[in-house]
Amino acid sequence: MGAHSARQHLLLTPQPDDSGADTLDRYNWQASMAAADGLRLYLDALDDSGRPSPDVDSRIICELHEDWAAVDGDAVELVSAKHREITTGPFTTINSLADAGGVAHLFGRWNALKETPTCRMVTTFGLSPEVQKLEKAWQKLRELRQAEQPLVVSDEHRKPVSDLCQALRSYCKELPSGWAPAAKRMPMPTDAELEQVVRFMAVLDVEAGKPLRDLLTYAAANMYARPLCDHLRLSIDPESVWAAVHDIFYARMRKAGPIPTGKLPAVLAYRVGTTTPDAAQLERGLLNRIVTLSDIDLAVRTAIAQPHGYRPLPRLQRTTKLAVKMSAGQCPDNSIERAEHLAQDYRDFWREERNGNAAARATQIRLERHLLRISDEATQATLAEVPRGPAFWRTVQRLLASSPIPDLPSGLDAELLLGGICELTSQCKVWFSDSFDVDQAIEAIHRGRGQGI
Known part of the structure; x- marks a missing residue:
């Protein structure tokens, strides 16, 4: 040849x-x-x-x-x-x-x-x-x-x-x-x-x-x-x-x-x-x-046949750190909406728990160390996933469900634990994608809105 x-x-x-x-x-x-x-x-x-x-x-x-x-x-x-x-x-x-x-x-x-x-x-x-x-x-x-x-x-x-x-x-x-x-x-x-x-x-x-x-x-x-x-x-x-x-x-x-062949094997190749x-x-x-x-x-x-069908619709862009980071990981809007609510519920829970309970802060810190370990495991399990965000979101929930935490305050269920992951994301301790300058991304969104776009 x-x-x-x-x-x-x-x-x-x-x-x-x-x-x-x-x-x-x-x-x-x-x-x-x-x-x-x-x-x-x-x-x-x-x-x-x-x-x-x-x-x-x-x-x-x-x-x-x-x-x-x-x-x-x-x-x-x-x-x-x-x-x-x-x-x-x-x-x-x-x-x-x-x-x-x-x-x-x-x-x-x-x-x-x-x-x-x-x-x-x-x-x-x-x-x-x-x-x-x-x-x-x-x-x-x-x-x-x-x-x-x-x-x-x-x-x-x-x-x-x-x-x-x-x-x-x-x-x-x-x-x-x-x-x-x-x-x-x-x-x-x-x-x-x-x-x-x-x-x-x-x-x-x-x-x-x-x-x-x-x-x-x-x-x-x-x-x-x-x-x-x-x-x-x-x-x-x-x-x-x-x-x-x-x-x-x-x-x-x-x-x-x-x-065309999907995942069918290469027979007699x-x-x-x-x-x-x-x-x-x-x-x-x-x-x-x-x-x-x-x-x-x-x-x-x-x-040409369907010009309006391909014109992108303006998308509401949330500018919280949690939303921007989940968007970078390509999480769907419904997941972002749920995450925002869970993060707020988590914050409200601990605000009430710490009211008059001196030991609550230490318990929260111990819990968040556990949540960071869960997020690390989920990250390692989804590094090869594209996009990573939805896979990380699913894996975190699975790990939370399979890793019960003893001695939790009454009322702190799996949903609120997921809210803890979301709150740590807001604090830039957990990521749904590779890390990036979140403040710069938020500024870019605001700048686009200010230009009437």
Whole structure:
């Protein structure tokens, strides 16, 4: 068999990790960026009839080697999405671009895929003047590659290229064989190392200036769906098209898409005489991560037929710490409503209990130590769950029911114990997701309301 294409390498090569969601906001922003890429592929594929040309074989594969991969035939582009807050700002050093910017991870995956894909990093902020010197280098190298000329590094660009090579040594966890590992006194890059970095830079792009997640909700439809609506001469609000397409990507980014065979086993999958599967066969096992042009077309046509059905309704957002933290864990509104009531009932119970009872405070402290242990057990049991919040909510209730606590004050039942978990959540001692800046999240909600949104 001949050399594999970039698409075959993408599907055949195992990835070293398969991380789940960090926070709801992170996945929503990344899903939006992937949806924008999908809409661009869809727009480029439209024929004169306004439908995707059957000759175009494009798709987005989510959470494979990188945040997603854009695939067109056998060509592959790996995409890493890095949201940067206002307080973080642009990438100020080549080291920060390699580490926090994910370029070192991109390099490792590009090498593992036999240098076959192109690579792109999308982010909210750009590059400082120091890092722009490296940007000019990769732009020049890309021009040379596209013109099919030798990849020659000028004296002007030699230092930033060498600096990137040193940064990759420090931050790439899967360095190519033969590379000098990171050390306190690193030797100068070898010619072979520099040549490989030059080849990588020739296929690298950094796309900055993406909207911050706080603004994305209000800007995404006009930025990404309106060009399609204008092209198709649609009079509908682009919000409905954006909502329909975004929902697909959000599901695929969380690996929640449909699998035709469900959980049925792979019977006779490796019978004698079977050969290495081709790209199309391999993709069947990744259907829950793939968004095809047909998927996008169906979403767009549905939004056109039912524009009001896809327009998101304004959602009441509670701004208590308990509600914001449960929302981040994707708990449903009814669970949040119940949790708010139980937390208040728990507070009322102990207010009455401590009235004239000097020992009540010590009992409450002892109980809350037990509740923290229960929450820790529930967290450990649900770390792999996506989303984590509902699974944590169920597990806590199960553990409370199966772990009776002796010597409790009369009237402190299982519901009030659950209220204790909710009260500890309000105190930021229990989480329904990975931890985050709750005060900043509440401020963002208030700021959105203040703008009349």
